[in-house]
Amino acid sequence: MNPYPAVSTIAQTIQLSLSPIFMLAAIGQLLNVLAGRLARVVDRARVVEEWHPLSSGPEHDRHVWELRLLDRRMTVINRSLVLAVSSAAMTCIVVALLFVASLFALHIGTIVAVIFILAMALLISSLIGFLLEVRISLSAIHVRSELLER
Template identity: 35%
Template sequence: MSPFPGLLPDEPVDTVAHLIQTALTPIFMLSGIGTLLNLFNTRLARVSDHIEKANETLEQTKTPSERRHLHRHLGHLHRRTLLLDAAILLGAVGGASACGAAFVLFLGSLRDSSVASWLVVMFGVALCCTVGALAMFLCDSLLAWHGLRMTTSWARSIKPKI
């Protein structure tokens, strides 16, 4: 009996090396997804801080035009939080699927069973969710750039009070 179930004693080193390379692919993907999740959470925290500041400014503002602008700005920030929430959710599901793919590879090597269909499903879900998370992040970036342009043009339109 082989000391490592699923691997025959006379199995070539290339086969074992290929198994290790294949098992590491989802782990590298998981590392990248973790970095993306950190980025998304940091960005969400900054948007949240911006919402708090805008709410404080809204409470102190008396001018109707400034209040309308702040309400539009808060709506814009709310849409950004929804996109970032979706990006985080998709990233988390993608990370869980990448872990599942690594686990399926591990089980397949231990049991010497055919787990190809599970592996394709888990890795496919991880890839789709990661692409979806990146798409949500792109939408948030576009909203942020649009909001920056709107804020800049609005600030230019206000005449300083002397």
């Protein structure tokens, strides 16, 4: 018996690993979007922090409100980033396990399936966090009613 796997076995494993690889590409794009949003929030927080000590009255209250909102957004984005990176790591583990199982004729399909389900759950959680952050950001974009009064 040949201890080395056949080329067809490796080719089949590569085919099986393509879906998780596409998922990794999508997670990479999500990470790029989240990192960009985080950078913009941090930049805005720095600007508002400079204005904060120079303001008073309603303007000061608005700066405090916006800083709290920006802090919440940073927290949500950071959690989404952690979840997305965790999903990417789990997806990489799935791909590695597919090859290990193929090379050593291991029957670890259940383990691979559970890890892939975990990767998907982490990705879904990250996307929910992204949606939450977008909803929070929209609350800061609305024009204040006092500016709309005649």
